Amino acid sequence: METELLSPDEAGLQKAAELIRTGQVVGMPTETVYGLAADATNSGAVEKVFAAKGRPMDNPLIVHISSMQELGQVARQVPEPVQALAEAFWPGPLTMIMPKADRIPPETSGGLDTVGVRMPAHPVAQELIRRSGVPIAAPSANRSGYPSPTTAQHVLADMQGRIPAILDGGTCSCGLESTVVAFDDDETVRILRPGFVTKEMMMEHVPRVVIDPAIFREVSAGERVASPGMKYKHYAPNAAVTLVEGPAELFRQFLALQQAEGVYALIFDADAEQFPYPHMTYGGTSIEQGRQLFARLRELDQIGAKTVYVRMPQKDGVGLAVYNRLIRAAGFDIVHLAPRI
CATH class of the missing domain: 3.40.50.11030 (Threonylcarbamoyl-AMP synthase, C-terminal domain)
Incomplete structure (x- = not known):
């Protein structure tokens, strides 16, 4: 296929949303990096994401929502610290891992019974989610293992002929993927992947924040991980x-x-x-x-x-x-x- 570069105007957003609703994959801008957006509830669409990236399917995807009202559609249980962190950092570059709702298929969650959820701050991403009418799974829009894309041209370089369209939302303001956290209990937040929302920032809103040791070590191929970016070689150029x-x-x-x-x-x-x-x-x-x-x-x-x-x-x-x-x-x-x- 020929990959089309769409402007984030009425026509471009409408076309991108229609592609999402019909089970296709679209390059989507966020404030962190560009993502490969697909209907998070559609197993077939999610499989197309993995195929486009050339990514192993045991890596969980992050699900993106546009409002707190949508959280119940993707999570069956909301841990105690979520509300405080959401009020402080959503919309923004923070992903929180929660028990997943039944409508999220195992292809999206990497076979886990949890799902990472984020509310992106980029207005184009928010509008695409709203118009699509479904939660959107969106890993970074690069070939698996290569540096994540921070412009639409980066996505085009990696995904030409692999996906039907890319929404051009300009250069990402953060440039690194979101912080990913899990919850050990009602008081302890565990950072699985660091990002622009830091430990120090979260400590102002929750009692305890710890950094998972896996951030600093190599994860073995057979080890199960709850967050993207922990497994396999990531972010590497050809050099x-x-x-x-x-x-x-x-x-x-x-x-x-x-x-x-x-x-x-x-x-x-x-x-x-x-x-x-x-x-x-x-x-x-x-x-x-x-x-x-x-x-x-x-x-x-x-x-x-x-x-x-x-x-x-x-x-x-x-x-x-x-x-x-x-x-x-x-x-x-x-x-x-x-x-x-």
Whole structure:
């Protein structure tokens, strides 16, 4: 098929909603990344999402709603902290895992009895959900394992001929997938995937927030996971990625020893002025790094990078989300630099 790029106007939204209602898949903008949108209650439509991505079907999908009134359609039980977190962060980049309603098929939930639910803040996503009249399953709209798309052109590059249409809603304002949380009990929120809604932000609204250790480790192929982004190699460009921890001067010295055709560095904005080797920058703050990371990884592929050494971001706040994506893009290949004593 030929993939059509739709404007987010009356005609484009109407066509996209009709495609969703008839069991097709549409590229949808959100504030996090672009998603592959399909009717979350339609097993056949969900299978088309997995086929388009080339993604294993044991990975659960996030279900998107446009109002709190729709929550009961997808969740049979709402844990105690959900209301407080929804009031604080919905619509926005937060996914909450709950026991799923019967109408959500196992194809959507990855065979689990739970489902991740999010209310996106992007007005085009909200309008598409409303017009479709169904909850929408929407994993990131990239080939499985490749960096997530933050523009409609990224989606087109990955999905041309695989889906009928993409709604162009501009560049995503966050640039990283949503924070995903589960609930250990009525007081404890567990972060399964970090994002722009941070532990510190949630602590202002719930008694206890913990970070799941799986965020920092490689998950085995046979292990069941409750959140997308925990399993398999994710977010990786075609180039080999290595994450490098250490101060700027040691990073420059390290890059001097790695110079060869196709070797690039991905560095902070402040590093660029005194950096003599092929490189790109990906922001000066954690928020900027989150917004730019996936686009930069795609650009490095476009210019022919074979190996990319990335300066380690911070590991707190939004920086934890950037770090989480990078360790998976690097396949946990990390170099720790320390000065000689």
